[in-house]
C-alpha cells in the first residue's frame with residue numbers, strides 16, 4: 175500500500191533535512207498558488223488572442239492546472255522526506271474503535287463513528303428492511319417524484335432534536351451548506367464566519383455572491399465590532415459558527431453569539447456536524463449544552479455521516495425557512511432525495527441516541543481522558559475541549575506525516591492534517607474519539623505518541 179521512498183535528501187539527517195525540505199516545499203507551493211491566483215489576470219491580458227494556435231497549453235491541459243501541480247509537489251515532497259502517502263487507506267470492515275486495514279487490526283481514530291452506531295445491528299437491520307421495501311435509491315427529486323415516508327420521518331425526528339418547527343434533509347452534508355447559503359443569500363448581503371469555519375460554508379458564501387468577512391476564531395467581541403461598523407451597509411446578514419470545530423475540537427460561546435445576532439438583526443447558523451451526539455447530556459448538541467431555546471438559532475445545520483451513521487445533511491428551523499428551501503434550494507429541488515436505506519439508518523441511529531445517553535457519557539469520558547493524558551505528557555492539543563475531536567499539533571507537515579506513519583506501524587490509525595486544510599506550521603494528527611474506545615486504547619495511544627515523537631525529534 176505504501177510506496178517505496180527515497181530517503182537521501184542531500185545526505186542530511188533529522189530535523190535540519192526536514193526544515194530545508196519543508197522550506198523548498200513551501201517555496202514551490204507558493205509559486206503555484208500565486209500562479210493559481212493570477213490565472214484570471216493572465217486570461218484577461220490574453221483575451222485579445224484571436225487564433226486557436228495562440229491559446230497557451232495551461233488553458234487546455236489538465237496536467238497544467240495549478241491545483242494538480244500542487245498535489246504533485248506535495249507528493250514529491252513526501253517522497254523526499256521519506257513520508258509515504260497516508261491517504262486512501264482501504265478498510266476491510268466497519269470502522270469503530272478498531273479497524274482492519276490490509277488484514278491487520280488497528281486502534282482507530284480516523285472515523286466519525288462517534289457513538290459506534292455505524293455497524294450497530296439495529297441500524298443495519300433498519301437499512302436492510304428499507305432496501306427490501308423501497309430499493310436502494312429514491313430515483314428522483316422528492317418534489318418531483320414523491321416521498322418515501324421514512325424521508326419525512328427523519329426530518330420530523332431531527333426537528334424534535336432542536337425543538338423547532340421542521341427540518342429538511344439533503345443528500346450530502348457539504349452540499350447542504352453550499353446550497354442553503356448559496357441560495358438564501360445574495361450580492362447585497364453580508365456573511366460573517368469564524369476564521370476556522372468548514373470549507374462547505376465558504377463555498378456556499380462564494381456561490382451566494384454575498385460579501386464574506388471572517389472574525390478571529392470564537393471571538394464574539396470582534397464579530398460584534400465588525401457588525402457595529404458594517405451592519406447598515408447590507409440587507410441581510412448571516413453569522414456562521416460550528417458546534418464543535420472540526421480541526422480544533424473547541425466550541426463557541428453560543429449565548430454570546432445569540433445576543434449579538436439579535437442586537438444586530440442578523441441570522442445565526444450553527445453547523446452541528448461534530449457536536450450532535452457529543453455535547454449535552456443527551457447528545458443533542460450545542461443547543462442542549464448551552465441551554466438555549468431552539469428558535470434562538472435561525473439555522474441548525476448538521477450531517478448524517480457522523481453520529482447518525484448515514485450520509486447526508488440537514489437544516490432545522492422555522493416553517494418559513496424549511497418550506498422555502500424545499501421548494502427552491504437547487505441542491506434539494508434538482509437533486510435526488512436521500513436514499514431509503516440511509517434515511518432508515520439515520521432514524522434508527524437517532525432512536526438509539528435518544529434511548530442510550532450512556533454512549534454520550536462514554537465518549538466524553540474517553541475524550542477527557544485523552545485530553546488530560548496528552549496535556550500531562552506535554553503534547554500540544556491546542557484549544558480542544560476534549561470531546562469528539564482532539565488534535566495533536568506537530569507544527570510541520572513533515573512531522574505530522576512521519577508521526578502518523580510511525581503510529582500506523584505500531585497499530586494506531588490516525589490521519590495527519592496538512593496545509594491547506596490547516597495553515598502551514600499548524601499541521602497535526604487529528605484524533606476522533608468514539609464511545610467504544612477503551613481506557614487502555616487511549617493510554618496505549620498516548621504512550622506511543624510520546625515515544626514516537628521523541629524518536630522523530
Ligand SMILES: Cc1ncc(COP(=O)(O)O)c(C=O)c1O
Nearest residue numbers: 346347348372420445447477479
Ligand atoms: C463542520 C462540517 N460541516 C460539514 C461537513 C460536510 O459533511 P459531510 O462529510 O457529511 O458531507 C463536514 C465534514 O466533515 C464538517 O466537518
